Structures are given as structure tokens and as C-alpha cells.
Amino acid sequence: MDQMLALRVFVRIAESGGFGKAADTLNIPRPTVTKLIQDLETHLRVKLFQRSTRKVTVTDEGQAYYHRALKVLADVDEMDTLFADSSGTPRGRLRVDIGSSLANLILLPHLPLFRQRYPEIQLELGVSDREVDLIGEGVDCVIRGGELTDTSLIARRIASLDWGTYGGTGYMRSRKLPRHPEELYGEHDLVGYFSSRTGRVFTMFFERGDEKIQIDPKCTRGVSVN
Structure with a gap:
């Protein structure tokens, strides 16, 4: 039994709540995950999980083992990072999730340069x-816009982007050019954004000097954002 791999599999199952999720995020066949946990439980002579057809729960012994396993894995990862830093070459797996607009406009065009600079990083995007x-x-980091809703996460602001309201050339030829945001009501088709989490359509906000105007798009089309 590869005990270090078994530890990582055990921790991932405990955190994700399922053998299948652990297998998918670690990119390991599901039978291998099951075998590793069976071998680990046999080695420890304790039951780490209570398994049923609907859910997987951690036993009391599994909870105690989980906290110690976290410390062991953290120490091992710290040692690996220490020696990787000493060689000056970052390496390992990095899984990132990013919004589609930022990916297409900013990140994807720079991927060749990133691969050239860090050839030993296995990037999963x-x-x-x-x-x-x-x-x-099993995602290492996400790149998103807006306020942080989960206070248990660590966030860092990397950029500030402005919102804009735009109209296509062909569309504007067929409609009256608005001189004031209030003219958008009833005279134009508005396409806005809505939250995939709440379903709420984001309000359009316009500001010039001391004048501030908010417009509810009441859009029939939208782009999901977080």
C-alpha cells in the first residue's frame, strides 16, 4: 500500500464526502480509491468511514485520524516546497478555475509564456x-469578480475592472441614440447579467458628477456570473 497516497485519498474523501468525488479530483480510478481505503483500514484495524448507498460519513476514529493526517500531509508538502524553492524551479500540479471573460481576454493568450517560464508545473485550467x-x-484557486462571500477563504485583489454599457453598431443604426440613461427604459432592448447563485438580475448603475441613476434591466437575456 502506498500510505502517502492513501492518506491523501482519505483526506479528500473526508472533505468531499464521497469516494467518487475524491477519485475524480485526484484523477485516480475509483476502484483504486476503494482499495486504498480498504488497505488503510486493515492496516489501522479501525473503520474510518460509515458507507451506505446514499452517503459516506467519517467515524469518530476517522475524525481523529483526519486531523493527524492533515498535519502529516502539510509537513510533507512544506518539505517538498522548501526543496523545490531551493532549486528555483516551481513544479507540481496546479488547478485553477477562472471566469470565461477573463480567461478569453487575459489568461489564455498568456498561457504559452507561462508554459515556457514554468515547464514543470502541470496546469489544469x-x-x-x-x-x-x-x-x-480539489481546486487550488479561483479567479472571480465581485465580493468574497465565503469568509473561510483567503482572497487577494489582483485587478480592478470597470463595467460599461455598450450598443452594437447595427443596433444603434435602427434605434435612437440615448442621451440619458433614463431613455433606455421602453426605447431599447437591454441585455444584463444575473447571478447564478441567487438568480438576481444585476442593476445597471450610472454616475456623472453628483447624479446617480440605477436602472433595472428587466432583461430577457442574461449572462451568468458569480
Whole structure:
């Protein structure tokens, strides 16, 4: 039995709540995950999980083992990072999820340069606008816009982007050019954004000097954002 791999599999199952999720995020066949846990339980002579057809729960012994396993894995990862830093070459697996607009406009065009600079990093890139469960899905970091809703996560602001309201050339030829945001009501078709988490359509906000105007798009089309 590869005990270090078994520890990582055990921790991922405990955090994600399922053997299948652990197998998918670690990119390991599901029978291998089951065998590793069986061998680990045999080695320890304790039951780490209570398994049923609907859910997997951690036993009391499994909870105690989980906290110690976390410390062991953290120490091992710290040692690996220490020696990797000493060689000056970052290496390992990095799984990132980023919104589609930022991916297409900023990240993807720079991927060749990143690969050239860090050839030993195995980058797994997900492009989506959905809410991601970092622990359950084994994602190292996500790049999103807006306020941080999960206070248990560590966030860093990397950029500030302005919102704009635009009209296509062909569309504007067929409609009256608005001189004031209030003219958008009833005279124009508005396409807005809505939250995939709440379903709420984001309000359009306009500001010039001391004048501030908010407009509810009441849009019939939308782009899902988090």
C-alpha cells in the first residue's frame, strides 16, 4: 500500500464526502480509491468511514485520524516546497478555475509564456462562471469578480475592472441614440447579467458628477456570473 497516497485519498474523501468525488479530483480510478481505503483500514484495524448507498460519513476514529493526517500531509508538502524553492524551479500540479471573460481576454493568450517560464508545473485550467467548491473539487484557486462571500477563504485583489454599457453598431443604426440613461427604459432592448447563485438580475448603475441613476434591466437575456 502506498500510505502517502492513501492518506491523501482519505483526506479528500473526508472533505468531499464521497469516494467518487475524491477519485475524480485526484484523477485516480475509483476502484483504486476503494482499495486504498480498504488497505488503510486493515492496516489501522479501525473503520474510518460509515458507507451506505446514499452517503459516506467519517467515524469518530476517522475524525481523529483526519486531523493527524492533515498535519502529516502539510509537513510533507512544506518539505517538498522548501526543496523545490531551493532549486528555483516551481513544479507540481496546479488547478485553477477562472471566469470565461477573463480567461478569453487575459489568461489564455498568456498561457504559452507561462508554459515556457514554468515547464514543470502541470496546469489544469477550468473555465466557468459557476460557484466552485474548492475543497470538494480539489481546486487550488479561483479567479472571480465581485465580493468574497465565503469568509473561510483567503482572497487577494489582483485587478480592478470597470463595467460599461455598450450598443452594437447595427443596433444603434435602427434605434435612437440615448442621451440619458433614463431613455433606455421602453426605447431599447437591454441585455444584463444575473447571478447564478441567487438568480438576481444585476442593476445597471450610472454616475456623472453628483447624479446617480440605477436602472433595472428587466432583461430577457442574461449572462451568468458569480
